[in-house]
Amino acid sequence: MVRSRYLAIALSFSLGLSAASLAVRSAAQATETEPDGQKLFTASCGFCHSKGGRKSGKGPKLANSPRSDAFIVERIKKGKQGRMPAFARTFNDEKVMAILAYIRSLDEPAQ
Numbered sequence: 019m020v021r022s023r024y025l026a027i028a029l030s031f032s033l034g035l036s037a038a039s040l041a042v043r044s045a046a047q048a049t050e051t052e053p054d055g056q057k058l059f060t061a062s063c064g065f066c067h068s069k070g071g072r073k074s075g076k077g078p079k080l081a082n083s084p085r086s087d088a089f090i091v092e093r094i095k096k097g098k099q100g101r102m103p104a105f106a107r108t109f110n111d112e113k114v115m116a117i118l119a120y121i122r123s124l125d126e127p128a129q
């Protein structure tokens with residue numbers, strides 16, 4: 019009786035451990051594969067959206083944009099004829115969302 023209780027405890031302990039190490043592993047993977055919105059922005063958008071989107075240049079300032087998320091996602095994917103290239107073929111949804119998150123991170127609270 020005592021032995022089997024031991025076994026059960028040992029078993030649940032090792033199961034708990036392997037679940038924990040699985041969680042750690044998948045968290046590490048997530049950070050490895052998560053696209054970096056700031057990097058993507060600097061590489062593809064910074065040429066027109068100056069100072070990382072904080073100032074207007076060839077394109078408008080994006081920080082504190084009153085536009086909706088949907089509008090921004092749409093603009094990134096479809097561009098604007100003759101003014102801004104479309105990026106739907108360059109970036110998958112995950113990358114577009116990372117860029118959107120970066121743009122939103124530029125927002126400063128209203129004073």
Ligand code: HEC
Pocket residue numbers: 059062063064065066067076077078080083085089090093094098101102103105117
């Ligand atoms: C060749 C220059 C250029 C590049 C590169 C560029 N844009 Fe633009 N972008 C523009 C111009 C010009 C506009 C204004 C279009 C218009 O007339 O509405 C604009 C508009 C936008 C808008 C809408 C702003 C608003 O309030 O109307 C967003 C959001 C945006 N760009 C994001 C991006 C992102 C993100 C990238 C990179 C993936 C990018 N742009 C790359 C030139 C550019």
